[in-house]
Structures are given as structure tokens and as C-alpha cells.
Amino acid sequence: MPAERQLPSSEARELIELTATMCDRELAPRVTEYEAASRFPREEFAVLGKAGLLSLPYPESFGGGEQPYEVYLQVLEEISYRWAAVAVGVSVHALSCYPLATFGTPEQQEEHLPRLLSGDLLGAYCLSEAHAGSDPAAMRVTATATDDGYLLNGTKAWVTHGGAADFYTVFARTSSDTRGGISCFLVDAGTPNIRFHPPEKKMGLTASPTTQISFDDVAVPASRLIGKVGQGLSIALSALDSGRLGIAATAVGLGQRALDDAVAYAKEREAFGKAIIDHQGLGFLLADMAAAVESARATTLAAARRRDAGLQYGRAASVAKLVATDAAMKVTEDAVQVLGGAGYTKDFPVERYMREAKVMQIFEGTNQIQRLVISRHLARG
Amino acid sequence: MNIVVTVKQVPDTWAEKKLDASDKTVDRKSVDNVMNEMDEYGVEEALKIKEAHGGEVTVVTMGPEKAVETIRKALSMGADKAVHLTDESLHGSDALATSAALAKVISTLSPDLIITSSEASDARGGVMGALLAERLGLPQLTQARKVTVDPGANKVSVERLADNGYALVEATLPAVVGVVEKINQPRYPSFKGIMAAKKKPLTKLSAADAGLDAGSVGLAGATSTVVDAQPAPPRQSGTIVKDEGDGGAKVAAFLAAQKLI
Numbered sequence: 001m002p003a004e005r006q007l008p009s010s011e012a013r014e015l016i017e018l019t020a021t022m023c024d025r026e027l028a029p030r031v032t033e034y035e036a037a038s039r040f041p042r043e044e045f046a047v048l049g050k051a052g053l054l055s056l057p058y059p060e061s062f063g064g065g066e067q068p069y070e071v072y073l074q075v076l077e078e079i080s081y082r083w084a085a086v087a088v089g090v091s092v093h094a095l096s097c098y099p100l101a102t103f104g105t106p107e108q109q110e111e112h113l114p115r116l117l118s119g120d121l122l123g124a125y126c127l128s129e130a131h132a133g134s135d136p137a138a139m140r141v142t143a144t145a146t147d148d149g150y151l152l153n154g155t156k157a158w159v160t161h162g163g164a165a166d167f168y169t170v171f172a173r174t175s176s177d178t179r180g181g182i183s184c185f186l187v188d189a190g191t192p193n194i195r196f197h198p199p200e201k202k203m204g205l206t207a208s209p210t211t212q213i214s215f216d217d218v219a220v221p222a223s224r225l226i227g228k229v230g231q232g233l234s235i236a237l238s239a240l241d242s243g244r245l246g247i248a249a250t251a252v253g254l255g256q257r258a259l260d261d262a263v264a265y266a267k268e269r270e271a272f273g274k275a276i277i278d279h280q281g282l283g284f285l286l287a288d289m290a291a292a293v294e295s296a297r298a299t300t301l302a303a304a305r306r307r308d309a310g311l312q313y314g315r316a317a318s319v320a321k322l323v324a325t326d327a328a329m330k331v332t333e334d335a336v337q338v339l340g341g342a343g344y345t346k347d348f349p350v351e352r353y354m355r356e357a358k359v360m361q362i363f364e365g366t367n368q369i370q371r372l373v374i375s376r377h378l379a380r381g
Numbered sequence: 382m383n384i385v386v387t388v389k390q391v392p393d394t395w396a397e398k399k400l401d402a403s404d405k406t407v408d409r410k411s412v413d414n415v416m417n418e419m420d421e422y423g424v425e426e427a428l429k430i431k432e433a434h435g436g437e438v439t440v441v442t443m444g445p446e447k448a449v450e451t452i453r454k455a456l457s458m459g460a461d462k463a464v465h466l467t468d469e470s471l472h473g474s475d476a477l478a479t480s481a482a483l484a485k486v487i488s489t490l491s492p493d494l495i496i497t498s499s500e501a502s503d504a505r506g507g508v509m510g511a512l513l514a515e516r517l518g519l520p521q522l523t524q525a526r527k528v529t530v531d532p533g534a535n536k537v538s539v540e541r542l543a544d545n546g547y548a549l550v551e552a553t554l555p556a557v558v559g560v561v562e563k564i565n566q567p568r569y570p571s572f573k574g575i576m577a578a579k580k581k582p583l584t585k586l587s588a589a590d591a592g593l594d595a596g597s598v599g600l601a602g603a604t605s606t607v608v609d610a611q612p613a614p615p616r617q618s619g620t621i622v623k624d625e626g627d628g629g630a631k632v633a634a635f636l637a638a639q640k641l642i
Contacts, residue, residue, distance in 0.1 A: 014457070014575045022569050052572030065572045 003256050003297070005074055012071045015056075019075050022051060023082040031083045034207045035352060038199070040164050041086060041207060042122075048079075048086070049119025054093055057242075058101050062113040069242075069304035073249035077297070080253025084356045085208040087253060089122070091246030092160045095364075096123025096169045098239040099184050103227035112186060116167065124165035125243075126156040126213060127236050133158070134369050136171070137179050137233060141215065143172035149222045150174070150185065152215035158363070162211025163196035165189055169239075170215075171232045182232035186224045193218045204355030241314045243364050244321040245307065248300040251321075251328035251360045255293040258328075258335035258353045262286060265339050282338060289331045296320075296327035315377040322370040325360040332357040382436030382532055385492040386427040386460065387483060387513075388420040390444050390451035391503040398503060404600060405607035406473050407503050409445065416451040419498035421458075421567035426528055426560050427496050428459045428568070434532050437461045439490055443471060443482055449583070456578035457570035463581070464490070468588040473600030476504070480512030482598055486591050488517060494537060495557045499524060510559030520552035523559035530554075 007013050026047050034041055048054055056072040058064025065072075072094075080087030097116050100108060115121055132138035141154030152172055159168070168187045175181035187194070197212040227235050263286055266277035276282045300323075303316035332354040336343035343350045361367045392398050396412040427438045440455040440463040442448050452463045466486050474482065487495060495517070500507035514521030522528075525539035526547060538551035542561055570578075588595055596602055622631045636642045 011575050011579065014453070014570075015572055018570055018572070018575065047569070050571065051569050056572070067572075 003077070007074070008068065008070060012067070012074075015065075015067070015071065016074060016078060018051065019053060019078045022047065022053075023079055027079070027082040027086055031207075032349065035085070036206075036346075038206045038209075040209055041083075042164060044086065045089060045122055046120070048090065052119060053079075054090060054119045054122075055097070055117035057094055058097060058113070058117050062101070062109060063117040068308040069245060070301055070308055073245060073300060073304050076246055076249040077253035077256070080250040081257045083207075084250060084254045084353075085205040087250040088205060088247070089161060089208055091243060091250055092125055093123045094246060095239055095243035096125045096165075096167070098242055099169050099226045099235050100186055102238065103184070103231070103235050104186075108186075108223065108226065121166035122161055122164065124159050124161040124168045125239070126159050126168050126170040128158045129155065130157045130212070134366055136236060137182070139171065139173060139182065141170075141172045143174050143183055143185065143220070145174070146219070150220045150225070152185070152187070152218040152220060155212055155214045157212045158200075159211055159213050160208060160363075162199070162209055162213055164209050168194075168213070169226070171236050172215075174229050174232075177230065179233050180230045182236070183229050184226040184232040184235045185220050186226055187218065187220055191218055191220070202359070204352065204357075204359055240364055241317045242307070244317045244370075245300065245304055245313075247360055247364045248296070248303070248317070248320040248324035251324040251357065252293065252297045252300055254353055254357055254360070255289075255296060255324070255328040255331040258332040258350055258357075259286070259289045259293050261348075261350055261353075262289065262335040262338040265342075276338075285334055285338065289334050292327040292331050296324040299323045315374055318365070318370040318373040321365065322367050322374070325357070325367060328357040328360055329354075382430060382434045382494060382530065383490070383492045384427045384431060384436060384438045384494045384496060385441055385487050385490055386420075386423050386438060386455070386496045387487075387498075387509065388424065388440055388442050388451055388455050389417045389501045389503075390414050390442065390448040391417045391501050394418055394502045399612075400607070400610050404473060405610060406600070409447070414447055414450070416454050417498065417501040417503075419500060419502065419562060420451075420455075422560050422562050422564055423496045423498040424455045424458055424460060425565045425567040426558075427494075429565065430494065430528065430530050434530060436493075439464065439492070441483060441486055441490070442466070443474070443479060443486075445472070452583060453575075453578050454570060456581045456583075457574040458568055459570075459574060461581060462583070464584045464586060466586045466588075466591055468586075468593075470588050470595045470599045470601075471593075473603060474598050475603040475605050476506050476508055476512060477604050478598045478602050480509060480516055482588070482591065482593055483509075484513055484516035485593060486586065487513065493532070493554045494530065495519070495555070497557065497559045499559055499561050510557050514557040517555075517557070520556045521559070522550055522552055522556060525558050525560045526563045528558055528560065528564070 026044050052065050056065035056067040060066040076087050127136050129139050143150040143152050166189050170185045170187050173181050174183040193216045195214040199209040199211050267275050269276050300320040303313055303320040306313040306316050335350040336354050339350050342348050393413040393415050399408040401408045431438050438460040440460045443466040497510040510523045511521055522539045524542040526542050527540040530537050535554050537556050540547040541550050
């Protein structure tokens, strides 16, 4: 049963319908095979890109869809409903475009944004390092000033689309000042001396490569510095506020999918002479799953509407990410329970949903970091 | 090239279809309505011909108010403008009346080429292309799996699907071409296409605007009447043969009784 949606315009409704149709036809038939084979669906991203789905939240003047987050996030949900790894990819692409779209100079935006938003290119976001995940200010990758730019050195970790992306938004240290010494750069994939490590062997989202990336004297022109020297950390954190909304929506879509699969199974499967959904033990479990998904969606869209209205939304985004990803974890785990032994096999997709949900509590700020953000807001207010 | 492509809004292909109890017409209220899937191929072919030879694609539909959704889909795929013939009096029109109404509208557009699909998934008559050609006095090339237009020679040729291959047939323009689903891979609308569709010209015509005589269309003007309809009976459970050492013989006897062996 598709989610009931409130949408602000008729074009938003048509956009959601277009997304659902495309994902049913292009993503749903391939997800099981590609996830099992760790095969990246680059062509499917291209199809979404051609329809304009990779640039929805960005200005029309640069080729974006200029859609409010309230609409963009519901599109992400529909994608995630068919293939979580693709939704994560769309969200990460939007995240990778954010620094240029928000902090770039008009000249930089003019030069690069149209191609980043064209739908032909895919972005990646390089913030974490092996020892610097929750604490990005501990990063060690350096950007050393030269006559006409910078030389990047060091290794980034946990890069979604590593090796598959066309451009990389890279954060690197331009001075030893812990928080004020980080800067942001836009680096093309083909720049010499970038080395992509083999993909991590992950528990879920296996169709999407996650790699380390090493920079060995990678020359980046000064024109590729995004924002001011030393502004990088605040750019990164600002981008993550938006990125977390994307992850929250991805989690809602995954949760909805797990719920729907569980309900469908519980209506068909009989025990003790009746459908298991008619046994109160299972019926209440499914009811709790539905409540979790719907409250996760409401929380996520409430944060999105704050952003659309121009209000502060960092705390709301952290709440949404925390609530939606915890809900997805609970709902996907319960979906396995509803399917019983069948749910524990790879013949049914719910075990995959459960594996996919787990990382959502971890990336773009662990849920412990979300609590830290929320509690700091509480302490400040 | 001035191309007209006909489209129809139909009940969702996968939905259980019902007839309205009161007048035995297709019940469109209780189901999702979508663009007839086959029409997507017609729209795609029209767009491809336009992209190759220039010109304009006009979408023509007849249907209730809601059919504007199907028009918008065709416009968001890339068609340039649309004509929507909609009127309470048209409700219940049969194929003959529909073809007369559409032909009247299409003739005012003076197209070089009219593209239809092979059938709509609700009525499945598969005759509209032929009827339109007859009404308009134009050649008809139906069941086309490939269309080649030569505007310079004022000619269109198609590979017409046949039982054991295809027939190459050609006609002078203007002509009516009916396409099958093998012909192409319909594009998805893009989000920009959806936005652009809102600004494209859409002409809404009543039966009177189109110069149709109210008595000749709709249920009143239908030349055929649906007297009664029943849903297909559910499939009967099969014959179960229990194998007590003679299963093979019993199955053979059953098949023989059905004259299958």
C-alpha cells in the first residue's frame, strides 16, 4: 500500500507519480540481483538524472528542479521504497553539490553547477577519515598552498560512490588550527594522483561502493576552493544538516517498504486456522511498525517544512535523522520477525532491509552525534 | 510535419475493471485512471518523427474532465499542444461515434500524419485507426512496427506486422499510422517536462464547439448497446488424480477424454 501523501502542488503529485513509475520499472526489477552481486547501478542513476531527479532541491537557473525539501524528500522516500542504496546515492549527490550551491562564488556556480546538476554526473563527499568520523575536526588530510592552488595529501575514508563518482567534494586541512584550519575543495574524478582503494565489504547497501581515497600530491587549482580558507568545517556541518534530512527520508522509505512487505505476508500466511495478522500478537506488532513509520515521516517532513520556510532546522534535522533511522531499524527488524524463518532467509528481501537500516543509524553523524547536537541546542536555548 | 497523436485515458491496466451498473459503461470512478499504455508508444513515435523532421505534435483525446491528466502526461513527454474533446453528451459513445467525433476534431487540425496505437486496454476494439482513416478519407497503415517518413517525397512507409514477418507498405501523406508496442521504448517525462506541460496550449472543446450533433454521439447515438455483462466466472478447481499405482493411466485417460491426446 503506497504511503498517503500530502503534497503542496499538482506538479509535486505528478513528480511523485513519475518517480514511482520509473522506480517500479527501472529499479525494482534489478535491486535483488545487483545487491547480491555488489553491482553499482550507474545506468539507473543516469535514467533518474535524465528525468531531473538528481537535482530537485537546487535552483532552476542552474538546471535544478527548485523543489522544496518537503517534495524532494518524498521523492527520495519513493526511491528508497524500491532501492535504498539508490536513494542514499541521490541524497549523497545532493550533499556533494551543497557546498558549491551554497558557498560557491557566482563565477564558480556558473562554471560548475550546471554540469553537477545536469543528471549526467554523480558526486561524492569526502569528510571522514579512518580516525576522524564523529570528530571531523581531527582530520589530517592536508591541502598545502602552492603558487596557483593547493596540493592534497592523505587518505579519506567511507566515501560513498568512491571510484564511481565524477566529482568529489573534499575537506582538507589548510592549517593546523583544529576547527578553523579546514577548507573545502571541488575535485574532478580524473585529477591525477587520486587513488581509490577497493570497496569496503559492507553488511548492506552492497550495490553502492564505499571506499577510501588517497591523495598523493593531487594538484587542485585555487579556483576550486569553495568558500573561504578555513571555512570548511562550518560548510561541512551545514551541508550535513541538509544531508541528514535526506537520510531521514531514505529511512522512512525503507521502513514503509518493510512494513508493507510484512503486512502483505501477514495477510497471506495462516497459523492456527487464520491469517497471522488476525492474531493480536502480530497485529499489534504491525500496528507499532505503522506508527513508527508514520511518526518518522511526520517528523522528517516537519523538519523539511522548517527548512523550506527559512527557519533554523539543524536541530529538527538531527531529531528527524535520529527518529527516522531508529524507526527504520526497529521496523525492519520486526519485519523479519513477522516473516519468521522465511524472513531470516535471503529468499525474502526483509533481511536485506534490516541490514540496510543499520548503517542509517551510523552514517552522516551517528545517532549518538544526533543526540549530541540536540542536547547542545537544549543547553544553548 | 504536423503530427496528431490520439491518446485515451483508461482504467489502470492491472485494476479489476467493472461496468457501471446503471448504464453498462466502463466504471472510471472506482479505479485509478492512466494513459492507455499502448498510447505511450504512439506518443513516443510522434515525438521521434518530430525530432527527426521538425514540426509539431498535437495530442487529441476524447474523455471526461479527468482525461486532462493523460493529456498532461503526453505534453510532459514532449508533445507541443493538445485538444481535449469533453462533454457530458459524449459519455457512452461507441467506437463509431467516437471515431466520428475524433475525425471531426482532427480534420480541423489539418495534420500530415495521424498516429494511433493498436488498441486501448479497456475496450480492446483495436479499430480506431481504421475508423479514423475511413472517416477522414486517408490511407491507413496499421500494425506498424517501424515507421519511416519522407516529407520531401510526401510519403510514409511502415513495416506492418504480419504472421510470419512483416509487410512493407507505404502511402502518401497525409495518412493514419497505427503503431504496435514493438516499435519503440517510450521515454519518461522529465520533471522539466512536467513543469513545461503546464504552459503548453490546451484547447478544450464541447460537443457543440466541435460541431457535433448531440443525437449522433453518446449513449443516445450508439449503434450498439450493451444489454448485459457478467464477470468471467472464477476458474474451476481442476481434477485431482490420486496415484495408487495407476496414476499414469488415469492421467492418460483424462487427457484422452478431453481429446488432448
